[in-house]
Amino acid sequence: MKEKAGIKDIAKQLGISPATVSRALNDKPGVSANLRQRVLAVAAELSFTPNLAARSLVGAATLTAAFMVHQQGFPVASDPFYFVILRGVERALAEAGYHVVLATVGDGAIQADHLRVIRERRVDGAILAGPDIPPALIMSLVQTGMPLVLVDNALERTALNCVLCDNREGARFAVEHLLWHGHRRVAFAGGPISWLSTRERGDGYREAMRERGLETVAVHEDATTVQTGVHAGHALLDLEERPDAIFAVNDAMALGVIRAARERGLRVPEDLAVVGFDDISMAESSHPTLTTVRIAKELMGEIAARRLLELVAWDRDDSGGAGGAGAAGTRADRGDMSEHKMPVKSVVGTTLVVRASCGCTSDAQVRG
Amino acid sequence: MKEKAGIKDIAKQLGISPATVSRALNDKPGVSANLRQRVLAVAAELSFTPNLAARSLVGAATLTAAFMVHQQGFPVASDPFYFVILRGVERALAEAGYHVVLATVGDGAIQADHLRVIRERRVDGAILAGPDIPPALIMSLVQTGMPLVLVDNALERTALNCVLCDNREGARFAVEHLLWHGHRRVAFAGGPISWLSTRERGDGYREAMRERGLETVAVHEDATTVQTGVHAGHALLDLEERPDAIFAVNDAMALGVIRAARERGLRVPEDLAVVGFDDISMAESSHPTLTTVRIAKELMGEIAARRLLELVAWDRDDSGGAGGAGAAGTRADRGDMSEHKMPVKSVVGTTLVVRASCGCTSDAQVRG
DNA sequence: CGACACAACGCAAACGGTTACGTAATTTTT
DNA sequence: AAAAATTACGTAACCGTTTGCGTTGTGTCG
Numbered sequence: 147m148k149e150k151a152g153i154k155d156i157a158k159q160l161g162i163s164p165a166t167v168s169r170a171l172n173d174k175p176g177v178s179a180n181l182r183q184r185v186l187a188v189a190a191e192l193s194f195t196p197n198l199a200a201r202s203l204v205g206a207a208t209l210t211a212a213f214m215v216h217q218q219g220f221p222v223a224s225d226p227f228y229f230v231i232l233r234g235v236e237r238a239l240a241e242a243g244y245h246v247v248l249a250t251v252g253d254g255a256i257q258a259d260h261l262r263v264i265r266e267r268r269v270d271g272a273i274l275a276g277p278d279i280p281p282a283l284i285m286s287l288v289q290t291g292m293p294l295v296l297v298d299n300a301l302e303r304t305a306l307n308c309v310l311c312d313n314r315e316g317a318r319f320a321v322e323h324l325l326w327h328g329h330r331r332v333a334f335a336g337g338p339i340s341w342l343s344t345r346e347r348g349d350g351y352r353e354a355m356r357e358r359g360l361e362t363v364a365v366h367e368d369a370t371t372v373q374t375g376v377h378a379g380h381a382l383l384d385l386e387e388r389p390d391a392i393f394a395v396n397d398a399m400a401l402g403v404i405r406a407a408r409e410r411g412l413r414v415p416e417d418l419a420v421v422g423f424d425d426i427s428m429a430e431s432s433h434p435t436l437t438t439v440r441i442a443k444e445l446m447g448e449i450a451a452r453r454l455l456e457l458v459a460w461d462r463d464d465s466g467g468a469g470g471a472g473a474a475g476t477r478a479d480r481g482d483m484s485e486h487k488m489p490v491k492s493v494v495g496t497t498l499v500v501r502a503s504c505g506c507t508s509d510a511q512v513r514g
Numbered sequence: 515m516k517e518k519a520g521i522k523d524i525a526k527q528l529g530i531s532p533a534t535v536s537r538a539l540n541d542k543p544g545v546s547a548n549l550r551q552r553v554l555a556v557a558a559e560l561s562f563t564p565n566l567a568a569r570s571l572v573g574a575a576t577l578t579a580a581f582m583v584h585q586q587g588f589p590v591a592s593d594p595f596y597f598v599i600l601r602g603v604e605r606a607l608a609e610a611g612y613h614v615v616l617a618t619v620g621d622g623a624i625q626a627d628h629l630r631v632i633r634e635r636r637v638d639g640a641i642l643a644g645p646d647i648p649p650a651l652i653m654s655l656v657q658t659g660m661p662l663v664l665v666d667n668a669l670e671r672t673a674l675n676c677v678l679c680d681n682r683e684g685a686r687f688a689v690e691h692l693l694w695h696g697h698r699r700v701a702f703a704g705g706p707i708s709w710l711s712t713r714e715r716g717d718g719y720r721e722a723m724r725e726r727g728l729e730t731v732a733v734h735e736d737a738t739t740v741q742t743g744v745h746a747g748h749a750l751l752d753l754e755e756r757p758d759a760i761f762a763v764n765d766a767m768a769l770g771v772i773r774a775a776r777e778r779g780l781r782v783p784e785d786l787a788v789v790g791f792d793d794i795s796m797a798e799s800s801h802p803t804l805t806t807v808r809i810a811k812e813l814m815g816e817i818a819a820r821r822l823l824e825l826v827a828w829d830r831d832d833s834g835g836a837g838g839a840g841a842a843g844t845r846a847d848r849g850d851m852s853e854h855k856m857p858v859k860s861v862v863g864t865t866l867v868v869r870a871s872c873g874c875t876s877d878a879q880v881r882g
Numbered sequence: 883c884g885a886c887a888c889a890a891c892g893c894a895a896a897c898g899g900t901t902a903c904g905t906a907a908t909t910t911t912t
Numbered sequence: 913a914a915a916a917a918t919t920a921c922g923t924a925a926c927c928g929t930t931t932g933c934g935t936t937g938t939g940t941c942g
Binding site: 152153154164165167168169172174196197199200201202203204205206 | 927928929930931
């Protein structure tokens with residue numbers, strides 16, 4: 147019994163050269179349709195699987211992409227969010243025969259390790275998810291010239307491919323819904339102002355408030371977790387003019403706010419309406435169920451993945467024509483940049499999911 | 515400027531042969547300490563990174579492992595569980611320079627794709643997490659002779675490396691705690707009986723009950739989600755002699771049970787005590803907070819990863835001595851199996867985390 | 883009918899490392 | 913002091929696939 151089926155095994159069996167087999171398998175010209183069929187047949191019979199290492203050694207695709215997400219060490223509920231995105235990414239990539247390697251960038255030392263992954267040419271591209279990936283890391287990745295797509299993040303002054311959700315619109319949905327149902331003192335519980343999501347959702351909140359001539363009040367925590375949500379909730383509920391509604395930048399923080407309200411004997415939604423953002427799976431299982439802005443997480447992942455595949459494809463095309471695929475893309479040589487290399491920013495729409503925590507629906511199963 | 519630093523670049527710069535450089539870099543004998551230092555220096559200066567493809571082509575390690583988890587398509591809260599395990603796995607592997615590629619095995623067609631990954635020799639080993647990975651898939655992986663470690667799963671009649679938690683003990687902790695505090699009609703809400711976790715936790719439940727001479731009552735759902743938990747909750751609460759406590763196989767199901775209770779106007783914990791299992795992050799954020807059996811998820815991941823690394827190391831050692839690393843390990847040739855190839859089953863202990871949902875405490879206390 | 887274009891295929895050189903083997907220089911052994 | 917063993921390094925083959933180029937056979941055109 148043979149150890150493993152190689153390309154030359156199948157060549158030998160047909161009495162032809164390995165080169166022809168390679169061409170037949172990759173749908174390259176120069177092989178008669180007849181022979182190609184026979185090659186494919188024998189390949190299937192031998193259950194041949196190309197050795198990826200050998201293939202990528204000669205410069206072909208790795209068929210692997212990196213998914214990078216910052217893990218601050220919080221053992222918290224914000225995880226499921228990126229997990230869902232990851233699912234979308236993986237599914238879309240799988241359709242193209244790609245696989246995903248994880249790169250949970252932690253603090254400090256590990257970062258160097260991740261640069262290794264890409265420097266060793268083990269991935270064709272990378273998807274960077276989350277607002278807390280250090281810009282320095284991103285820039286060093288850009289320097290390598292590797293195809294990159296950002297998710298739920300975007301660098302201001304640098305043009306990168308990214309996929310976002312319409313944070314401002316979503317925030318307006320949430321706040322306007324609260325205002326429509328009679329709330330006036332609506333406060334905002336946000337995360338770090340350095341995060342794009344917090345800024346944009348905060349903008350939407352302020353816009354909606356100002357259009358009604360209402361004053362805005364916001365607190366910002368250094369992370370968006372249940373714990374910081376509790377903290378923010380207490381801070382806002384401590385105000386002299388206590389808010390009657392709180393819009394949290396995040397479902398996790400919204401849950402924290404609800405807990406804070408409960409800790410001081412306030413009922414949600416009777417005494418305080420709460421609206422979150424993201425629609426994580428927990429939102430429909432919590433008590434009360436959480437009104438929130440749904441974002442198509444899996445779709446965002448898919449879009450990012452597909453965009454990345456485009457970039458990879460184009461990258462291979464013209465690196466075949468021109469010189470190396472090495473460190474290109476600095477500001478100077480934008481002139482010779484082909485059109486499809488222009489970065490595109492995709493933003494997906496949002497939907498308000500009305501549940502119990504805002505008290506604005508009929509089927510609210512409210513119980514003390 | 516050079517495209518990329520190669521091993522022969524550094525050889526040239528020192529006037530030596532590439533072979534010596536390779537030996538120096540890999541700590542192999544046959545290089546003077548002096549020269550090795552200089553090689554290392556130049557390598558660092560050139561920021562040399564070995565090309566993984568070339569290395570693994572000659573049979574060296576891929577420095578990559580697969581993490582496989584079944585995704586039934588439930589967009590539910592059971593996700594965070596394996597996500598945490600994954601974190602442990604990734605951290606432990608990263609320490610050894612390994613990376614993780616995901617393999618979210620879905621239904622049917624995609625499976626073949628994942629076998630491709632390993633057949634293409636892109637990974638040195640695989641970690642299979644979760645009880646719902648098709649045994650057929652596992653067996654076909656075993657056939658390949660690839661190092662394998664199961665997490666939260668184990669095949670009965672086949673000896674495989676696996677890491678579990680002490681399900682029976684944990685279940686006893688939970689049930690005995692309920693019994694100690696006066697509950698007598700304790701029911702069990704389980705998942706598929708085909709799952710090891712459900713069987714073992716059910717065993718622990720029954721043992722504890724029988725020791726007190728109490729009758730057992732259980733329902734089994736076909737998945738362990740919030741939804742099925744609701745269903746199970748209603749089923750149990752519909753019984754003539756209504757349970758005064760429910761032990762759920764899972765935190766997700768426990769949350770569902772709580773919701774079911776609430777739907778019929780029962781208070782938790784006053785009218786019904788609920789205890790879960792796993793201690794997912796949501797357990798301490800839910801309302802009421804969930805009494806549950808904590809299992810060291812991240813630790814389990816680490817243990818699995820370390821075991822896998824051992825297997826990989828041994829695999830490479832004696833495949834260097836003997837013939838191929840190919841499909842070995844069928845039942846016949848167990849005789850020549852070296853000692854360390856014996857499968858080991860690691861089981862980590864559990865801890866009962868007492869919170870509000872069982873009504874047995876004022877503030878959180880831990881027993882175990 | 884001869885020159886030519888083109889299709890179909892083989893040959894061999896890469897790709898970037900690793901490693902068995904050979905060889906020269908040094909050390910150890912008897 | 914000569915033989916043997918050891919050390920330190922170079923040579924070259926090899927891993928499995930892709931690809932530029934050369935070679936052969938077939939059809940087409942002037």
